[in-house]
Every structure is written in C-alpha cells, then in structure tokens.
Amino acid sequence: MERIERHACFGGWQDVYQHHSVALNCTMKFAAYLPSDVIDKQYPVIYWLSGLTCNEQNFITKAGAQQFAAEHGVIIIAPDTSPRGEQVADDDAYDLGQGAGFYLNALMAPWRDHYNMYDYIVDELPTLVEAHLPANGKRAILGHSMGGYGALMIGLRNSERYCSISAFAPIVAPTQVPWGQKAFSAYLGEDKSLWARYDTISLLNEIQVTPPMLVDVGTHDPFYHDQLKPELFAEVCQRKCHDFTLNLREGYDHSYYFIASFIGEHIAFHARYLKN
Template sequence: MDLTNLSQAKVFGGWHKQYQHHSAVLNCDMRFAVFLPLKATSSSPVPVLYWLSGLTCTDENFMQKAAAFHKAAELGIAIVVPDTSPRGEGVPDDPEGSYDFGLGAGFYLNATQEPWKKNYQMYSYVVDELPKLIEANFPITDKRAIAGHSMGGHGALTIGIRNPERYVSISAFSPICHPTTVPWGEKAFRHYLGEDKSTWQQYDAVELLKHASTKLPILVDQGDADGFLEEQLKPQTLVDVAQKQQVPLTLRMQPGYDHSYFFIQTFIGEHLEFHAARLLAED
C-alpha cells in the first residue's frame, strides 16, 4: 500500500510524522498524522489513541494545538489523527461553501446519497481501513482507544459505542451528543443520508445508547462557557440515557471553558491518563 511521508519532527524523544496515502474506501488521497513515542519499537509496539477532530479541522489541529505529546511520551502511547473528511479534485463540497457540511465536515459516517456516497465513507475509513494501514506499517498494536472534539467527539462516541470489541475506552471534548436533533447534525445527515430519519440513528450517540450493551468507560469534558452548548451539543441528553442504560459515563462540566483548543490543552493529559489505564492494562 502506498504511503508517502510528508513531514516529520522529533518531539519529547519520539516523532510526529505526517503521511499521505490513497484510500480505496474514500476514493481519494488522504492525509493522517501519527505520534510515535520513544518506547515504540518493532520489538515493543505500543497501544494507540485515535483522535477525531471537529468541523473545519484537518489532521494538523490536534497535533499542533493540543499539547498532548509530553504526556503521551511519558505514558508510551501512540496517537493517530486522520483528516476529518475526504478531499481533493473531484470530491464534492457544499455548493455554498459553508463550514458545517462537505469538505472538513465528514461527520464520521458512511454517506448513502449522491453525490456524496462515492467519497464520504469516513466511518469505514476510521473503523477499518486506517487501523489496518497503521498496524501494518508502524510499531502500534491493535489495542485502541478513541477520542475526539465536537464533530469528532460525536464520531468517537458513535464509533466506540458501535464497536466495543475494537476499543478499550472512549472520551470526548464538547461532543455533538444528539446530532439528529440539532442544526449541525440535521443538515449533514439530510444531505449524506437522505430524508429517512430512521437511518440517522446509527450515527447518534444518544439513540445508540438507548439500545447499546456497551460497558466501555466514557469520559466527556464540556465547558460551560461554550457558545455551542445549548443549541448544538446537548450533553445532558447523553447523560440521561447513559444513566438509564447503566453505561459508565462521566460528564465533567468545566466552569469558564469554551469550545477551543485552550480547553483541550487544559484537560488532554487527564484524558490520556484515562485511556492509558485501559490501554496499558494487562489483558
């Protein structure tokens, strides 16, 4: 499989590397970034956290702004960050060029509608194609955790809940918890999935938890000064169904914090430790 190293930089004894490859699932070239701690060697591969970013982001936002490398290096955990959507010539975008749909807004689902379905298959890319590529080419094991922010928090929750055998833990910052009921989700789902709202529920964490048997631990941090809190994110809807289904979910409302990477920087170390407790545990 073709894999082109675009850049690399040494950091905290490990390496941040950026790659490009052709995705058969997305029918375009894709970019991802990986942090490999010093402890990652061919004779001693390390577990991995997959991070999914939010609207308008690429693989670069988290790697450059989250300040996660020091703690990840200390713990001996790799981090993999894919792009948020397919890109390139021939990949359709929102005709109006808005930020919340099309390029940069893949919503981590498999589109079923034209013209989106040829390329917008981010669910399959994150769950299947990318991990196979990572595990075949890097000293990284198949012991995985998943996390994300905003749209990526939605992705981490839905992918983790739907695939409890593939991950050991889930966390999210400021996730879109109930996308079938908020403007961001309704717009994207209508275009990508069509008008039949019953097909939307497979990509809605609240709806999934109503029927899920997952016992994966879930940590959610949410700033109470987040401008999107009431209209788009609705974390209490997730808490309510998790309590009813006895899912081990912790929501931490953080006073004064907004939707930015300053918020993520503040608590990313605690999220990495949360995942490390499962990733580094003996099977």
C-alpha cells in the first residue's frame, strides 16, 4: 500500500493510496480522509461508494465531506468504482465495464476475471484499512446512485459489519430498472435467481432486522422515475417495519450539488451510531 497523494484539509489529511488488489487482480486506488494526525488515536470508518463513471477523486473533490468528518472524528474511505487497467474488460457504454462495477462479483466472461467489487468492498479493503490506518473496527457505509445501491445492498447483506447505512439517489430495485438489468445480465447472466442476492428490495423483504437507514432523493432528479424508484424502498420498509428515513428533497437533482447540500447530515447520522 503506497500513499500517492496527501493534502492538509480541515486539520486532517486527505490522502490517496494505491495497492494491488487480490480480489480484482489489478492495481486499485482509494481515498482516505484522516481527521487528525494525533498519534495513537483510532477512529470509526465511513465507507463511501461512488456512482457510475466516478473514481476515487469525485467524492473528495466535490462533496465537501472533510469538514464534517473532522468535526465528528471519523475516517472516510472512498474507493474506485471498478477494477481498472488495459488488461481489464471494458465496454464503450458508460454504464458497463470500467467505472461501472456495480459492487457485485461477476460470474460471466469476460468480467469474472476482475469484476469482484463485492469481495473487494466487504473484505479486502476493510482488512487493508484496519491494518494500516488508525481505524477502530467500527464501520458505516453510504453512497450515491450506483454506489447508493451498493451501500444498501452491502450493508443489508452484512449487517453485522456496519452500524448504519445511508444513500443519495440509490438504485433501490436494480432488477426492475434499465441500469440494473443491463449490468446484471452482463455480469451475472440471465438466471434471475442469481440477481436476487444483489437486489435491495429482495433483501429488505427477506431480512427481519436491518441497521438504521437514511436515504435522500431529489425530486428533480432526472432518473427518479425510471431508475431510482424510491417509492419501492419506502413501501417495503414500511411493510416490514424496518428502521429507515426517506427524505424527498424538493428541487434537488442527481448531482454533487445535491450531495454537498446534505452530506453533513449523513455524516452526523452515521457518527451517532458509530460512537455508541
């Protein structure tokens, strides 16, 4: 693990690291915000998962999260969204291939050799972070769009690992919308019984107790009706009596202007559970 960037920021450090990933069989980068340089102090970690076309840079340069991470004393880890490199399979479309890993383990050629983002986020990255950075073992997870879907899906499948889950504009029902159907067909094949393990709505129907969940969606999001469908999330959470909050933010869209407007509330939400 090699640090390739360091920037002083709100009394802490915004770093970027590079390492070889066993799960993805390629070189990966991830960003890490450390709230201070106090020796022998450890912090809880919030994992941020970005959306389609993003890498580790989008969140750290656009969301304005560092000031809130410093205020609450949390580390924020922001990995890339897919494996990268000349040897890694790709597609000309923005919503498949590099930049569009969908946080699952691919089963189909040519994707299965590298596209194991689920294993990377759940196992490999936290192991690396907790071995080399001042992390205390408590974790939360959040994300945006494809990453919001990833945060919900991973958090629900691994509720023992995460104190809380949140998302901006998540794809809550990937098996029912074009983005998810395209990705799942390519990465997992046409056997839809294999899709359910990665579908948030299916997981919410199966699970009896979830971590606390916070979801924000902008009412002017151009993907609201065709790709996001937050009403499906609300319906199953209400029916199953899950611990959730859904905020429909009037006038906001899908952009980082939306994320920057409410990222402070999300970090405060996670900090409450991480420090219990």
